Amino acid sequence: MSNIDLPSSQTVLLLHGPKKPYEVTTGYAIPEVKSEHEVLVRAETFGLNPIDWKAPDFNFGIPVLPYIAGRELVGRVVKPSKHDSRVREGDQVLVISTDYRDLRKAGFQEYVVSSDFNTTEHDLDVIVTENGLADVRGLSPRERARVIIKKCAHPVYQPILERYLDKAEFECLKKGWGHEPHLLFNSFDMHKALLEEGSMQKVKSF
Structure with missing residues (x-):
């Protein structure tokens, strides 16, 4: 159970078609955690994986449109996994998205769902x-x-x-x-x- 109040919606980077630019879109629904092995993360910094620009340019790896891309990010845990106690609410984590078909886990949005095994804690001072x-x-x-x-x-x-x-x-x-x-x-x-x-x-x- 999270103690952090979530906004009613979020901003995402949407792709509406091959060879089209990404578009900043507001009012998008925040993804929901559906498994005890999932974590909800508020994104802070995004990585740019080659697939994020090759996919729209060459029209592959896009299972649905409009599409949210993004494979790598750093953020803060707002809802920890019920199963894995390695990461806690407020921890800074590195997230690697390996399931490109699940837009909840795409990186180019303010809130991202991640599998606990793809979430590593890096909050060291x-x-x-x-x-x-x-x-x-x-x-x-x-x-x-x-x-x-x-x-x-x-x-x-x-x-x-x-x-x-x-x-x-x-x-x-x-x-x-x-x-x-x-x-x-x-x-x-x-x-x-x-x-x-x-x-x-x-x-x-x-």
Whole structure:
């Protein structure tokens, strides 16, 4: 049950046909949560996925007209899932919409329904460790990683972590994956070095 009062309607970005511009439309109904596995999010920032402009230009991935597009957004939870307690009312979350046929889950609107498994909580402000304090308010994930390494990681491991992040950014950015760069095939190499060589400092992959 949400404690947040919702408006009677919302503004959306509607597509009325292939090769036509999106139109800002007011007075649109707010989508309703229909499952205990769904979350209602008030959108704050939208991403622009290539499908959002390729779909109208090339007339594919549009199951119904008028259509609401949008695959990625950041927002605040206004109605949490009854099933998943990971996210709570007021949390800032990243939402990835994978069901383009369900317009309730489309990103280009003020209020978006999301499946709880596609909703990740990113509401982190300050990290406190024995090595230092990292204020990461207002920073992107890549910026946060740099600050956390500099302020919180043990000095012995800072160069190793910086090399990993440099490599991850380089490899991911050239493929267009720059939001949260990861190299999963390298992410456990420090632990592998600890088991095989006796020290994480002996990692050789980055």
